């Protein structure tokens with residue numbers, strides 16, 4: 745039987761994640777509107793669809809354990825989004841805007857993946873297998889998206905900085 749404090753820890757993590765997803769729903773919408781690269785915009789819009797599913801899973805777990813959803817803010821997501829917005833203000837062209845966006849999205853994905861991984865592991869440890877599976881689904885969705893973003897990052901980086909610098913040979917003949 746899981747202890748009350750262990751369950752409290754898990755539910756507290758899930759409340760934070762619910763706030764993070766809610767905040768992301770608003771921020772990702774406005775950030776995606778400035779993306780020019782079609783692949784990047786597609787990934788950001790796809791993320792918006794996932795947010796609703798992920799919020800739904802978290803809400804299901806929280807209400808099942810007697811928690812009521814309440815509004816709140818995620819300081820982590822706020823910091824990541826603010827940092828991206830500040831960089832966007834000084835981006836000189838659309839290619840750099842896309843690069844700043846892809847970097848911001850990768851950072852957000854890593855925050856989400858870390859959070860879902862920990863929450864799924866705590867749920868599993870507590871014997872809450874259904875909850876753990878639901879959280880692992882959220883993790884898998886973000887993981888798949890991060891993989892595509894990593895590939896896009898290389899392509900967008902080349903568009904932002906098209907000149908490849910060939911390093912000087914270390915040893916002369």
Ligand SMILES: [Fe+2]
Nearest residue numbers: 765795798856
């Ligand atoms: Fe998410």
